[in-house]
Amino acid sequence: MVKNGYLNQNVIQLKQITQLCISQIIDTELEKEPITYNDVYQFNQFQNMYANLDSLELSLHFPDQLYQSSST
Secondary structure (H helix, E strand, O other), X not given: OHXXXXXHXXXXXXXXXXXXXXXXXXXXXXXXXXXXXXXXXXXXXXXXHHHHHHHXXXXXXXXXXXXXXXXX
16 A cells, blocks of 8 residues: 555656646647647647556546446
8 A cells, every 4th residue: 555655646646747838838839830740749748648647547546447347
C-alpha cells in the first residue's frame, strides 16, 4: 500500500506537469495564427498523456476494479 502511495503521488505530480504543458500550448501555440498540424498534434499528445495518467491514478486507488473491468 505504501508503494502505491508513492506511485500515486508521482502520478499526481505528472498530471500537474502535463496540465501545465497543455495550458502552455493553449496559451502560446493555439492562440496564434495559423495553427499548424504540429501544434494540434502536440496538444493531442499531451491530452492523451493526461488521460492515461488519470486512468493510472484510478487503477492505483482501485486495483481490483482494473481486473474486473478487463475481464468483462
